[in-house]
Amino acid sequence: SQKIEQNSEALNIQEGKTATLTCNYTNYSPAYLQWYRQDPGRGPVFLLLIRENEKEKRKERLKVTFDTTLKQSLFHITASQPADSATYLCALYSSASKIIFGSGTRLSIRP
Amino acid sequence: DAGVIQSPRHEVTEMGQEVTLRCKPISGHDYLFWYRQTMMRGLELLIYFNNNVPIDDSGMPEDRFSAKMPNASFSTLKIQPSEPRDSAVYFCASGGLQEDGYTFGSGTRLTVV
Numbered sequence: 202s203q204k205i206e207q208n209s210e211a212l213n214i215q216e217g218k219t220a221t222l223t224c225n226y227t228n229y230s231p232a233y234l235q236w237y238r239q240d241p242g243r244g245p246v247f248l249l250l251i252r253e254n255e256k257e258k259r260k261e262r263l264k265v266t267f268d269t270t271l272k273q274s275l276f277h278i279t280a281s282q283p284a285d286s287a288t289y290l291c292a293l294y295s296s297a298s299k300i301i302f303g304s305g306t307r308l309s310i311r312p
Numbered sequence: 313d314a315g316v317i318q319s320p321r322h323e324v325t326e327m328g329q330e331v332t333l334r335c336k337p338i339s340g341h342d343y344l345f346w347y348r349q350t351m352m353r354g355l356e357l358l359i360y361f362n363n364n365v366p367i368d369d370s371g372m373p374e375d376r377f378s379a380k381m382p383n384a385s386f387s388t389l390k391i392q393p394s395e396p397r398d399s400a401v402y403f404c405a406s407g408g409l410q411e412d413g414y415t416f417g418s419g420t421r422l423t424v425v
Contacts (some may be wrong), residue, residue, distance in 0.1 A: 234398070235413050244316075244403050245355070247413025299368060300345070300414070301356040 203228045205293060205303040213309045216283060222276040222306045224291035231293040234267055234274050239288045240304065249276075250291075281310045318404050318417035321366065330392040333420045336385055337406030346379055346389050346405040355403070361387065366375055394424045 208223035224234070235253045237245035251258045251267045251274065258265050266278040278285050288305040315355040317336040325331050337344050345360040359369040361381045369379070375396070391398055401421050405414040 233410065237413070242418075244405070244416030244419050245414075247415070250411055251412055299357060299360060301357065302347075304354040 203301070205229075205291065205301060207289075207291060207303040207306045209277050209306055210304075211307040211309065212282060213311060214309050216281060216312050218281055218308070220278040220281045220285070220308055222289050222291075222308065224274040224276070224303055226272050226293055229272070229293055229295055233294050234265075235292040235294070235300070236265060236274075236276050236301075237290045237292060238265075239290060243301075245290055278308075283310045283312055286310050316404055316406050316415050316417035318402075318420050320420060321418065322421045323423070325394055325422070327395055327424055328393045329424075330390065331394045331398075331422060331424075333389040333402050333404075333406030333422070335387045335389075335417060337387070337404070338408075338415055339385065341406035341408040341415070343414075344381060344387050345405040345407070346387070347405065347416075348400045349403060349419070350400045358389070391422075393395040394422075396424045399423050 203249050204227045206225045233250055235250045236248045238248055239245040249260055249265050251265045253269055262279045266275045286309050288304045291303045292300050293312045294300050319334045343362055346373045347355050347359040348358055349355045358371045359379045360367055364381045377391055378388045403416050405416040405421045407414040
């Protein structure tokens with residue numbers, strides 16, 4: 202069956218370090234993958250989209266990679282700040298199943 | 313643009329009652345989605361529309377759930393009769409260009425007692 206796994210429920214890192222979140226999938230052939238940020242009591246907010254033929258995409262302190270051989274996407278936040286603390290969700294799009302979300306990783310950046 | 317607007321923000325109702333959730337998407341967006349979020353199951357896609365037409369409702373849990381989009385600026389999700397297991401946060405999202413992702417509303421927290 203189709204499955205999306207985000208590496209851990211929670212990740213705690215020191216301010217200034219790079220946070221790396223993982224999204225693995227099985228039995229999918231996604232056309233593209235998205236990353237969202239969700240704060241408590243709010244809806245998810247779109248951050249980045251990367252297509253199956255793209256290896257890497259950057260936006261300010263954010264970097265996303267997409268490896269269709271490994272069936273994995275990595276999401277990096279460089280020079281992390283306490284304000285980056287939130288839950289981060291990956292979402293895969295395929296023509297068969299449309300957008301399906303992972304369960305999310307709760308990231309905490311300690312000062 | 314005020315973004316995707318959902319109402320009500322909170323709804324508490326008794327089991328067996330009808331519940332109607334409302335959504336106003338962003339003007340110009342062709343797609344509208346209804347999601348449900350719980351701790352146990354995460355974000356689940358219930359149904360989505362393209363140009364006001366329902367395209368995929370395979371995520372609707374059962375016949376108690378129905379959704380309509382009578383025009384480009386309004387959609388409803390109805391649960392009749394409601395049950396305690398329907399308690400969740402229900403999100404509406406709209407989308408246009410793929411590169412811009414989806415824009416979510418603030419959600420409706422539904423509690424069925």
